[in-house]
Amino acid sequence: MSFGRAMKGKKTRSLSEDSSGAPVEEQPKTKSTNTYRLESRNKFRDCLVRDKAQQILTGRLQQANYDGVSSPSLCASISEEILKAVKEFGFDRYKYVVSVLIVEKTDQAMIVASRCLWDVQRDNWVSAKCETETFIALALVMACYYD
Numbered sequence: 001m002s003f004g005r006a007m008k009g010k011k012t013r014s015l016s017e018d019s020s021g022a023p024v025e026e027q028p029k030t031k032s033t034n035t036y037r038l039e040s041r042n043k044f045r046d047c048l049v050r051d052k053a054q055q056i057l058t059g060r061l062q063q064a065n066y067d068g069v070s071s072p073s074l075c076a077s078i079s080e081e082i083l084k085a086v087k088e089f090g091f092d093r094y095k096y097v098v099s100v101l102i103v104e105k106t107d108q109a110m111i112v113a114s115r116c117l118w119d120v121q122r123d124n125w126v127s128a129k130c131e132t133e134t135f136i137a138l139a140l141v142m143a144c145y146y147d
Contacts (some may be wrong), residue, residue, distance in 0.1 A: 040093045044143040046126045052085045053128035053139045057100075066104045066135035075100040082139060097142040104135050112138065120147060 060078055079098040084098055103110055122145035130137040 029083050039146070040091065040122075040145065042090055042092050044091045044094055044124045044145075045089070047123055048089060049086055049141055049143070050126040052089075053126060053141055054130075056082050056085060057128050057130040057137055057139055061130045061132065061135075061137050063100075064132065064135075066102070066132075068104070072100045075102055078137075078139070082141060086141060086143075091143065093147070094143045094144055095139075096145055097144070099140045099142075101138045101140075102135055103138075105133070110136075112140075114140070116142075121134060 025071060056078065060074075060081075064074075079100040082100070083096055083098045086098070099114075101112065125140065125142045127141075128139045
């Protein structure tokens, strides 16, 4: 609940109640100025991200064997690790989607496809692959530019 108080020639002060019902003064919101910048200062560099994703995949999976029960949690932990590593590069104005897929080798073909709206000038993606005797792992990192 908000209480406003306006007096002639005075600024309006906004009050609200906390969980106990006591009035609490709200802090004014800070206003940010527009930068009118359309380009990133630190652009997404696919070679760095590809090398890092490949390093993480190889490090985590090189000695592993396929297990259908633990693969979903392994995919989730590897994708979180890749996402954290990509964010550490500090590319500004990008949001990321990281997908990791682990598939058992059973002499079958596999096709992976994805669709999305894409800005060919600013958005980018990389993939990394790790292959062992029992499975193939594929990591896909998509970097979507936002203003």
